[in-house]
Amino acid sequence: MRLDFAALGGAEAYRWMAATVTPRPIAWVSTCSADGIDNLAPFSFFQIVCDEPPTLMISIGNRPDGGEKDTLRNLRERGELVIQLVSAAQADAMNATSAPLPRGVSEFAHCGIETAPSERVAPPRVADAAVAFECRLASILPYPAEAPNHHIVFAEVLLAHIDEAVLADGRHVDPAKLDLVGRLGGAGYATTRDMFQLRRPG
């Protein structure tokens, strides 16, 4: 099978890319509006992009009506975020926070997700997240430049909270204890329970 992407619409391109570029880690992102309303939403277009400065990236698509999602609006207003990773036990709660709630309604409150205060940024953390990165907004790149339908957000990590319960020997993260989920195509998800090791050559 061959797919000529020039002949595919956006929805089909998304379907094929999202079903093949898998499993994608999920950034569970807390932000806060200028008037102090917390927001929480998942994003699987998510990666590390740099270690000096330590920088993470998420890509936020437009809403179906072409407007900007609350996460992006809040980032423009406050320039701060917390990126949590999602454990298998949190999968349902994470999914619930992807509902398109009206601006002004906090997913934390709506979905009954407990908060913990952050230290360096205003948005709260997900209290039971094993990993939370407190970040400052580094930059927002509209893409594609001529008619943006996504905004790529670069976030510099200021501080990480890592639950010691997921450490193997006090220094190394044990992926089995972390037990994260990744996004597959459609409604599919994977866990990090199936693991193996490879040594790099040389």
Ligand SMILES: Cc1cc2nc3c(=O)[nH]c(=O)nc-3n(C[C@H](O)[C@H](O)[C@H](O)COP(=O)(O)O)c2cc1C
């Ligand atoms: C697992 C998962 C991954 C998602 N990944 C993305 C993504 O990478 N980019 C995006 O724009 N929306 C993504 N979404 C949809 C957003 O979470 C959804 O549009 C949400 O309502 C945005 O919330 P906000 O308006 O509060 O920012 C994802 C949803 C789920 C359930």
